[in-house]
Amino acid sequence: MKLFIPILFLLAILTACQKEDITLSPNANDIFYVRTNGQDLRVNVQGNTLSGIMVVIVHGGPGGWSSLYNTPEADKYLESNYAIAYYDQRSAGGSQGNAGNLSMETYSTDLKNVIAVLRHRYNNAKIMLLSHSFGGLLTGDYFSRFGQTTVSGWINSDGALNFAQNSEFGRQYLISYGEKQIALGNKKDEWTGIVNTCKNIPAFSTSSSELSTINQNGHKVEDYIDSITNKKSSSNSDYFAQQNNVPAASLYTNKYISEHSNFIKNEIQKVDVLQQTAQLTLPRLFIYGNYDFVCPKDNIKAYKNIAVYVINFSSFVFAGSGHSPMLNQPEEFNKLVAKWIKDNL
């Protein structure tokens, strides 16, 4: 019995020995961590690592998780052709450690380090960033800080680039669409409440509570719209935990920390990377859901109006989607992304 504790420690250390386990195959499934600013970010690379093309998922949130995008359709259309890096941001998903305060700078530095490690591990693979929601803001901030030299393309799905402007788009869309629904008699009481709430919020508000109200209502109204197909909850944590061996307690704790951070309360409202991303010259595809009230399709127009190089910029609006086209219309979404990557690399 006296030997049990040393044996246990020895076993743990031996099983935790760090050796590179890099798979170059058409069907890879590697998990590793990237240590950055007090946090060990979890990265799961799946798919065809022989392709030399790595699509990095920059998930939403803050506090979401990347494997939410790992749908069967992503396996079928993306992973069969390219490698997909599902990385969890700090205080999110399967990342762990003691991160300290969250900030846009640390989020962007993390992304930079993840890209560096991916290129190091996978023979300088070409990097395509596929961002969603907050991931769009983060990717835009990454470009504005570190440039576009290490990235070959950007797919921005339902992302915000100017937080305050995006919230205003959401508020206006909720009011205009809501008024139409009231006139048609669809969910009249529910829409009336939402429209009145939004009208009481001043335009371009920077109040975190008011912006949070717009965001919450944007998610909520998707339940009232029958045209949105395949409504899946973005908080499907059980699925995530089962697929990735991340304890649900860790997942929820990360989510709670991110959603109640000072970053959410004080910093995110001020982030505006629209002007900087308008200078990008790399291929870009902006995808939005027609019924996205959280990050409305008006973002496309706002970007297009000031984009310097529009020749390799394209956009698409999914008619039956809300804030998450990769879940609402997964077949169409992944087909479109796979084709766009093929055409632009």
Add this chain to the structure above:
Amino acid sequence: MLHTKNISRYILLVVYTCLFIYGNSQTQNTDTTIIVRKDTMCSIAMSYTGNTTFIGLQVGLYIPLKKKLHIQQSKQYTQVNRVVEKGLLINAGGHYINNYHTMLFLTANYTQEWLSKRNTHLYTQLGIGISRTLLDEETYQVNPNGNIQLVKNAGSYYAMLNLATGVTYTPTKIHSIKFFGCVTMHTYFPYNGFVLFRPLLNVGIQQRINTPLFKTRYTIKTKALLL
């Protein structure tokens, strides 16, 4: 001179004396039996500690600190109604989550067990400790100069605070061992500037040191406590 108001104190003293002299393992009144251990031996404990999604083991040393008898008195008799045993449990162990991490921990727990009239007893634990995670996969770090290196034994240290509650079971004929099962809440901090909660199931066995498994004798001294 014996005052009436002091009678209760004397009764208590007699009861303690009886227990001390006779070294009762059990006390019994007309219809109930309470197990009171004769001695205060240290025990070693081994248990499964994990939950439905991951597994772990822990071993511990239990050191009894104090045993308190709760005595009920009436005109006819005095009986030991409840025995509360307090002790210190030092645990070392870990649990393993595939592709995530191995969590090693060392804890010191203050335990309190309410020995009932049956073989099953309730207990609680409150503990503090330290833990270390070892990430289950390779970990990379990007140096300021841009070079990438592997981090050996990557992981983090956390302080711990634990709370557990459960039951123990002492077989009638084998008093030197005890089975126990409890739900435990491990908390680790600072975890991202906050606290990480991890609920665990803990099921195991405790064996008294230096006590032969089947040779322990317990005597029933029913009348010793009947005044």
